Amino acid sequence: MNALHVTHDEVDLTLVVESVCDAADGVKAITLRRLDGADLPQWSPGAHTDMTVGGLVRQYSLCGDPADSARWRIAVLREVDGRGGSAAIHGTVRAGDILAARGPRNNFALTSAPAYVFIAGGIGITPLLPMVAAVHTAGAQWRLVMGGRTRASMAFVDELTSTYGDRVDVRPHDETGLLPLDTILADAPDGAAIYCCGPEPLLRAVENHCAAMPSxxxxxxxxxxxxxxxxxxxxxxxxxxxxxxxxxxxxxxxSVLEVLESAGVPVLSSCREGTCGTCETEVVEGVVDHRDSLLTEEERAENDVMFVCVSRAACPRLVLAL
Structure with missing residues (x-):
């Protein structure tokens, strides 16, 4: 695998909720620490953790300070049409509660580049927060464009604007309309790394624009x-x-994962939909029919890993490093 995927050793954790507060309308920011008081595992910008709440396992980006070994911070948007995880957190999680977690895992690692453009849609700001802090500290050229339904619904706006000033461009939809992606991307220097997280329509639009901008x-x-x-x-x-x-x-x-589990082959898994990266498995031989939402086209062409919860074979037999 190339440098995009940076995984520290994952561990199972018992965490206590230190605080819960409103980060925006419909968004809760939750600070966690280890129940035993020990240091939390090291993580890097872009990492996430699996959290278990009400019997549901969900993935949340770590959006605090990687240098703070005592605390993790996540932010959770209440999704009205979600699968129950966000409702459980908003409805039941309080300071002092004990939660199970696993991680950290990083499928969205920050890479070296001459400049950066960060594009966030709604709760998609969470993995970008520590990235912005890291490139700012390093003295890199960067800008952040934030979109959302309304200013009140956009998490961490005050934190970002007070820290970085006009390098943060806040564009609520009800005030400015859709993000001007043509202008945002046309202004990006050659070789710039574009980091985008948010709802699917935004991601597709950015992908379509960048497809015509190979630099x-x-x-x-x-x-x-x-x-x-x-x-x-x-x-x-x-x-x-x-x-x-x-x-x-x-x-x-x-799925490959279901067959492996039935055969008693131990494989870690979580989302079972090709988004979290937990079930990443090394491919020794064969051609993979990649159906995940993680790998770039370049990574798929390398054909050396697959996510067994969703991906299949494009050949009669795959040989896996299991």
């Missing part, structure tokens, strides 16, 4: 799976486990 290096993170044009177009194939030579059959209506 820019685009990095996106999705909170929901990208629409798969091949969904349902499945064929049976085989998976061979390198360590034992065992061969398993993956049916058209099952």
């Amino acid at each position: 820019l290096r685009l990095h996106v993170e999705r909170f929901a799976p990208k629409q798969d044009p091949h969904a349902g177009d499945n064929e049976e194939f085989e998976v061979e486990l390198e360590s034992s030579g065992q061969v398993l059959t993956v049916g058209a209506d099952t």
Whole structure:
């Protein structure tokens, strides 16, 4: 894998909620520390953690200070049409509560570049917060453009503008309309890294713009799976486990992860929709039909890893490093 994927050793954690506060309308900022008082695992900008609340496991970006080994901060948007995780956090989590977590994991790592443009839509500001702090401290050229429904719904606006001034461009939709992506990206220097996180329409629009601008290096993170044009177009194939030579059959209506679990092969997993990166597995031989929402086209071409919860084979047999 290339440098985009930076994973520290993941650990299971028991965390206590130190504080809960409103970061914006419909957004809760939650500060956590270890129950035993020990240091938290090291993490880097772009990392996230798996949190278990009400029996549901969800992924949340770490948006505090990586240098603070005592505390993690996450921010959670209450999603009216979500799957229950955000409602559980907004409705039940209070200071003093004990939560289970795992991590950190980083599928959205900050890379070296001559300049940076950060584009945030709504709660998509969370993974970008520590990135902005890191490049600012390093003296790099950067700008941040924030979009959202209203100014009141946009988390951490005051924190960002008070710290960085006019390098933060706040554009609520009800005041300024859609983000002017043509202008934002046209003004980016050659070789600039574009980091974008937010709702799917914004991500697709930025991807479409950047496709015509090869001098820019685009990095996106999705909170929901990208629409798969091949969904349902499945064929049976085989998976061979390198360590034992065992061969398993993956049916058209099952995933590699489900087959591995049925065979008693230990594989960590979480989201089961190709967004969190937990089930990343090394590919020894074969061609992968990548269906995740994580890898870039360049990373897919390397064909050395797959996310077994959603990706399949584009050949009769895959050999996995299991």
